[in-house]
Amino acid sequence: MTQEAAEQPPLRLVIDDSARDPSSKIWYALPAGYLNVPIDALDPEPGSEQETYLQQAMELVLGLAPEDQRDRYTGALRDVRFMAARMRSEGVIACSLGMHYADNGTSAMSVFTVALKDIDWAPAKITAVRAVALRESTENVELLTLPGGRPASISDTLITTPDLAGVPGQDLYQCTLYIPAPSGTQLGVLTLSSTAVGSRKHYRDMMAGIAHTVSFHDPMPEIERAARGDGPDGTGGIAGDIASDFG
Numbered sequence: 001m002t003q004e005a006a007e008q009p010p011l012r013l014v015i016d017d018s019a020r021d022p023s024s025k026i027w028y029a030l031p032a033g034y035l036n037v038p039i040d041a042l043d044p045e046p047g048s049e050q051e052t053y054l055q056q057a058m059e060l061v062l063g064l065a066p067e068d069q070r071d072r073y074t075g076a077l078r079d080v081r082f083m084a085a086r087m088r089s090e091g092v093i094a095c096s097l098g099m100h101y102a103d104n105g106t107s108a109m110s111v112f113t114v115a116l117k118d119i120d121w122a123p124a125k126i127t128a129v130r131a132v133a134l135r136e137s138t139e140n141v142e143l144l145t146l147p148g149g150r151p152a153s154i155s156d157t158l159i160t161t162p163d164l165a166g167v168p169g170q171d172l173y174q175c176t177l178y179i180p181a182p183s184g185t186q187l188g189v190l191t192l193s194s195t196a197v198g199s200r201k202h203y204r205d206m207m208a209g210i211a212h213t214v215s216f217h218d219p220m221p222e223i224e225r226a227a228r229g230d231g232p233d234g235t236g237g238i239a240g241d242i243a244s245d246f247g
Contacts, residue, residue, distance in 0.1 A: 027216075036095075042081055096112045128179070142154050152180070158172070172195055
């Protein structure tokens with residue numbers, strides 16, 4: 001080991017509570033800079049305890065808002081709830097917001113979503129190709145080979161959003177991963193969206209790295225063994241693998 005390698009701090013993995021949720025059906029790793037957005041909490045069932053908590057939180061936010069801005073805050077909170085409901089209706093089960101530095105030194109924000117769709121059974125490679133081919137505006141299509149020889153596909157594109165409520169439209173970068181589950185009856189769809197179109201290469205490379213961490217079976221036992229240094233070679237191999245995925 002070189003001195004430079006020895007001085008590098010060990011990779012720190014932060015494990016979200018959702019990774020230990022027994023109802024989870026898909027697992028993945030994100031690089032630093034992403035914050036989980038609780039979609040379920042923003043779109044609770046009517047009459048539920050969660051809805052009461054959300055209403056109390058919204059009232060607290062509105063109570064702190066300047067009086068002349070409360071209508072604006074009310075509209076923004078309503079839009080957030082609408083967006084959360086829309087995402088859930090489209091099969092989105094997880095959402096994260098990311099903040100990073102763009103190539104020009106400014107801050108860049110991205111939205112990362114995960115959807116899990118039920119599909120008719122087909123060979124995994126056919127599913128990966130078919131999914132990306134059905135997109136209306138697909139560019140830069142590439143087939144990926146994930147650990148274990150699993151197939152996946154990735155594509156990205158630039159779209160222009162329409163003008164909304166006095167806000168001018170702007171270019172939006174989108175990169176999407178399609179990863180068939182081993183069962184052949186589910187498809188993971190992972191999408192990143194960002195207005196930092198100049199960073200598209202960085203985001204595409206990052207999404208390819210994320211693809212290599214996706215699992216449809218619980219990886220926590222293996223991760224916990226690696227954290228204890230119980231890997232086959234006496235080291236934590238999972239951490240090294242994830243570090244490699246994200247460069």
